[in-house]
Amino acid sequence: MKFLYSFLIFILFQITFAQEQAVFYFDNNKFELNKTEAAKLQKWISENTTSKILSITGSTDEVGTSGYNDTLSQKRVSHIFNQIKGKVNIRPDFKSISLGEKGATSKNKAENRKAIIHYLLEKDLDKENEVLGIKEQDKEVVIPDDAPLAEKVKLAKVGTKITLKNINYFQNTFATTPESQGALYDLLFVMQSNPDLKIEVQGHICCVDVDRRNLSLDRARQVKRFLVYNGIQEHRVKTKGFGVSQPLHPIPEATPEQAAENRRVEIEILSKK
Structure with a gap:
């Protein structure tokens, strides 16, 4: 959690010599780029195949509800x-940051309807941890998604969140389905x-x-009752x-797979030895 907090502070409030930004603007109430901005993004992709993306920050103007x-x-x-997925390198702990209207820093509404790619050029990749302010002891452990739960917990630090796979519930209830017993x-x-x-079960x-x-x-609470x-x-x-409040994909979800990933149970490590 300490690392995540430091990372977000860095992304949102600091500019260093090594970090680059690419800004793309959206039309009012649109979440897809118009032809001009889409061409601009494709040009950026073609020029940055050896760069590494740190995060993408999105914002809107102040029109509409929060x-x-x-x-x-x-x-x-x-x-x-x-x-950009599959076309440009992305950090394993890539952050998707949605600021909404809190990112409206300009008096010109059109300038607030944007997404910013924060990235490093190939020549600066050897300074990556220095740029992000990551000390050796603060490095996040990358936990393989297909690792057994016991291994994930062993690798995890305090504050790490782990999704419990294959825990499902009967529709609109908190009763777990029979196939959840293994998990x-x-x-x-x-x-x-x-x-x-x-x-903490979340x-x-x-x-x-x-x-x-x-x-x-x-x-x-049903998971806690079982334990x-x-x-x-x-x-x-x-x-x-x-x-x-913390969807992995925008709501309403575009596919049943996205809905299934949003509908999840996680554990956060509060303390361990």
Whole structure:
């Protein structure tokens, strides 16, 4: 978490000699580039195949509600990301930063409807950690997505979030489906094998604007109930529901796969040895 905070502060408030920026502007209420800006992006891609992207920041003007602008901003970031994915190098801990109307720094509304690619040129890649202010002990550990849960927890630092795969619920309920048992018992085994491990189970839902029933929290609590029922001390497991406030993909989701990724359960490592 310390690294993430430092990284965001750097991206949002500092400019160094080694970090580059490319700015692309959007028409009013649009999240896809017009022909002129799209051609500009393709030109940038062709000229930066050996560069490395650090983050993409999206923003809007101040017209509209904050919620609408936050979603529009994230859609602009996603649009840019989808255009560059597989064509330009991207840091493994790439950050997608949606500022919404909070990124409106100009009196000219058109200048606030933008996405900014923050990147390093090939000649500056050897200064990457220095530019980002990352010390050796602060480096984020890259955890393989296909690693077993026990291995992920072993590699994780305090503050790391890990998605619990294959935990599913019956529609509009907090009751887990039978196929979730394997993932639940994996988590139980990890908790039993690491008696000093404390976690926060975090629930996320998809497909709606607001979690009016607090379903995300109820789903997190259901995971805790399973652990406590099977002997894990209650104080080792906290719960939190984020509703739809931290989607991996813009809402409404474009595909069922995006909805499934937004609808997830994560654990955050609170303490471990």
